[in-house]
Amino acid sequence: MVADGKGGTHAVSPPKYPPGRFLTPILGTAAETGLDRPSLGLDRLGFLEVAVSRSSQHRGFLEFESINAAGTEWIDAAGTGSIEAAAGPSRSARGPVGRGWLSLAPVPEGHTIHRLAARHAELFAGDKLHAASPQGRFAEGAARLSGTVLEGTEAYGKHLLHHYAGELTLHVHLGLYGKFTDGPAEPPEPVGQVRLRLASDRDWLDLRGPTACELLTPPEVAALRDRLGPDPLRADADPERAYARIARSPTPLAALLLDQSVVAGTGLIFVTEALFRAGLPPTMPGRQLTRTGWDALWGDLVGLMRLAVEQGRIDTVRDTHLPEAMGRPARVDRHGGEVYVYRRPGAPCHVCGTEVSRGELAGRNLYWCRTCQAG
Structure with a gap:
């Protein structure tokens, strides 16, 4: 369940993956996945942009008839997060790829963490779990978790919490490179650097490359919540607390x-797009934002993030600016979804035609329309 922005909750449906382009981790050997990894240049654990044809979905996983390996980014086998570009022409492979080995890997903004919390509760809530750390870096924590019952899961911003019997809480922050995979029946032999493996009699779950994977006491959980701003996807969110910071x-x-102590769960896509939709320049000082402007901006963030939880991707354009309404090509980008300005520098604004601008703020790219966001 996730917050509906109005004090209630709603159920999250499993994601549906139609044919299209996605970013996906490659987690198995050639024998396990059906992929000829050397011919694809897949000699290490990595992430692959795939063009999917005639895909089917089962419990959050994909089976492909074919994939197209174009533009690959890698995480090294040690899970430290170094990245290099894989050069060379596109290559193809035919499967089907083994179910449970290729799963979609969206950029982990807050909606992704809420989807993961719902998924993990669906898999394991009420079950006594076996826990292990094949990599060894979480061996002590896994030993404490093993044999305990998962009572529930929770997402707060970009932080995922598993609450176990005996006041044990597992805290995971994926960071840029952390990924979960799961599957039915017996877990396979560990592939790559698996920080944590959880398993019940029915399902298994692996975690690789997180920024944080730790056990917290109740006071430590409270301290974590206290240092985060309100999360637009939570029923207990207090937007007044965020505006008190912004207004001064x-x-x-x-x-x-983007400061998680002000608003929790918002990343560059949500922030960039919400500011465009509000007509606000990204460089405007916070204290110039009116209370009416904040109420509208918060409400839009709630709506956009709820939609992303439901759809499994971030769509921000209004109906009048969809490709079919404007007669324009659909967006092709590894993040998926239709957007106004995010990662569209130099392209015409969907509303006014002005070229989308790009700048830098605190080491991060910003995108905006100088006409629509004149302030």
Whole structure:
């Protein structure tokens, strides 16, 4: 269940994956996945942009008739997160690829963590779990978890919490490179650097490459919540607390909204797009935002993030600016979804035709329309 932004909750449906382009981790050997990894240049654990044809979905996993390996980014086998580009022409492979080995890997903004919390509760809530750390880096924590019952899961911003019997809480922050995979029946032999493996009699779950994987006491969980701003996807979110920070700050509005102590769960896509939809320049000082403007901006973030939880991707354009309404090509991008300005520098604004601008703020790219967001 996730917050509906109005004090209630709603159920999350399993994601549906139609044919299209996605970013997906490659986690198995050639024998396990049906992929000829050397011919694809897949000699290490990595992430592959795939063009999917005639895909089917089962419990969150894909089977492919074919994939197209174009533009690969890698995480090294040690899970430290170094990246290099894989050069060379596109290559193809035919499967089917083994079920449970290729799963979609969206950029982990807050909606992704809420989807994961719902997924993990669906898999394991009420079950006594076996826990292990094949990599060894979480061996002590896994030993404490093993044999305990998962009572529930929770997402707060970009933080995932598993609550176990005996006041044990597992805290996971995926960071940029952390990934979960899961599957039915007996778990396979570990592939790559598996920080944590959880298993019940029916399902298994692996975690690789997180920024944080740790056990917290109840006071530590409370301290974590206290240092985070309100999460637009939670029923207990208090937008007043965020506005109190924003209204007195000279910091640019985009930087404030990306600060997890101000608003939790918002990443660059949500912030960039919500500011465009509100007609607000990203560099506007926070203290210039009116209370009416904040109420509208918060409400839009709630709506956009709820939609992303439901759909499994971030769509921000209004109906009048969809490709079919405007007669324009659909967006092709590894993040998926239709957007106004995010990663569209130099392209015409869907509303006014002005070229989308790109700048930098605190080491991060910003995108905006100088006409629609004149302030």
